[in-house]
Amino acid sequence: MRVSDIPKIRSLMLFKDMDEDSFSELTRAAYVQDFPPQVDLILEGDRCDFLHIMIDGSLELFAEWNRHETALTILRSGATFILAAVVRDAPNLMSARTLEKSRVIMIPAEDVREIFQKDHEFARAVVMELAYCYRGVVKGVKSLKLRTSIERLANYLLKWQKKTGGSDSFTLGIEKRRLASILGMTPENLSRAIKTLRPYGVEIDGQNVKITDPDALKGLAKPSPLIDDPRS
């Protein structure tokens, strides 16, 4: 681990309130590694020996069954993954693969569990993080079960617009086929869904999105804070 990484790590949700001793104990044990795009970091079914934390780049969590694959989420800088598996010392339910060149901190699961016992603030942060992840997945299920694919796409666009600063022009940031998988549809279907949204003021060219009539789009999407609000 490079010294230059430390401040960035320290500022992450999970670590920012923990005491200095515990933090240096964790970082002493931790590795930082860089990966090129398209690398599988973990495989579903494997034991998880390390808690992973993204400090740069992006990756997708995905799962397979019966020769089919689906993406569950995209993670970016600051996100933790397989925390739940580490906590329960259980096999990973998802695989992870880098999408871009990525830098990842890996903390031995043993050390995480140990520090958890010693440091109240860290324990609190772990619980907050887990609860946050849980709520994220619950929102995802609600979206899947209650909405059509077009509604999911519309809400995704509105959410992503907000996350990228709110301008009416922004960029998708991921390949469409991955977006399709995240949203629970095929790439072909996503293409058609995009066309369907054109009358609602959505122009998508490659990765570039422009939302010219937000009200029309919102009218279709009917966003709800209990599904689409990333905070809370």
Add this chain to the structure above:
Amino acid sequence: MRVSDIPKIRSLMLFKDMDEDSFSELTRAAYVQDFPPQVDLILEGDRCDFLHIMIDGSLELFAEWNRHETALTILRSGATFILAAVVRDAPNLMSARTLEKSRVIMIPAEDVREIFQKDHEFARAVVMELAYCYRGVVKGVKSLKLRTSIERLANYLLKWQKKTGGSDSFTLGIEKRRLASILGMTPENLSRAIKTLRPYGVEIDGQNVKITDPDALKGLAKPSPLIDDPRS
């Protein structure tokens, strides 16, 4: 709270390793309440003032959007709910309604958060429970996105058979329309899915299920420990 409830509560995962002082502090603050069937205990969007724990009966967690409703899960004796919302002091993402006459412990959210800070073992149990819930939802998403409704039903039957003791005859335990909602389909479709499974040795009459050819059913269901194993 009745004294007779205490041993039962103490034996629950969440409390069984915590120290005696913290436990009596929690139970002093807690209420136990009985509810008839079909009562809404919590409403999505509401602030959650209490952690809830089932000690008898059953209920469903469900959510609504745009005039549609879907059931996310059924909870029975021993299950906690809205732990994540309590931890984060955030609005509930799901509503809860009793299905049978049910007995529920309600612990003020404040006290939960307070004891969490004081008692390591309790903190550990909370994290384990949250991680367990998280993994449960992830398995649910995988099932929804990777399987057809018939495959989901087949796996549900196998899982439920195991949970009820493994006999080839068992009872569903819930109304079919709720099962349909849990599995992400309409009641009409569930009826048809059941008929589709008949050639695979599945006989369902009312709530009574008989699985006469488990291998055939497993051949269709292709159960995976990473989706269908309730433990870990």
Add this chain to the structure above:
DNA sequence: CGCTATGTTGATCCATATCAATAAGTGTGG
């Protein structure tokens, strides 16, 4: 510059929802 992966479009098929009618339970009050 050509190869390969990605995206688009069209045609068709399949799974699932919807609508409608009936049957079978379930509970309630007379």
Add this chain to the structure above:
DNA sequence: CCACACTTATTGATATGGATCAACATAGCG
């Protein structure tokens, strides 16, 4: 205890969302 109302389950007919297959276009990338 039965008759009635109401909810739940089943079945059939049909509509629709979404998947699949195939062809082609396009964009990255070596």
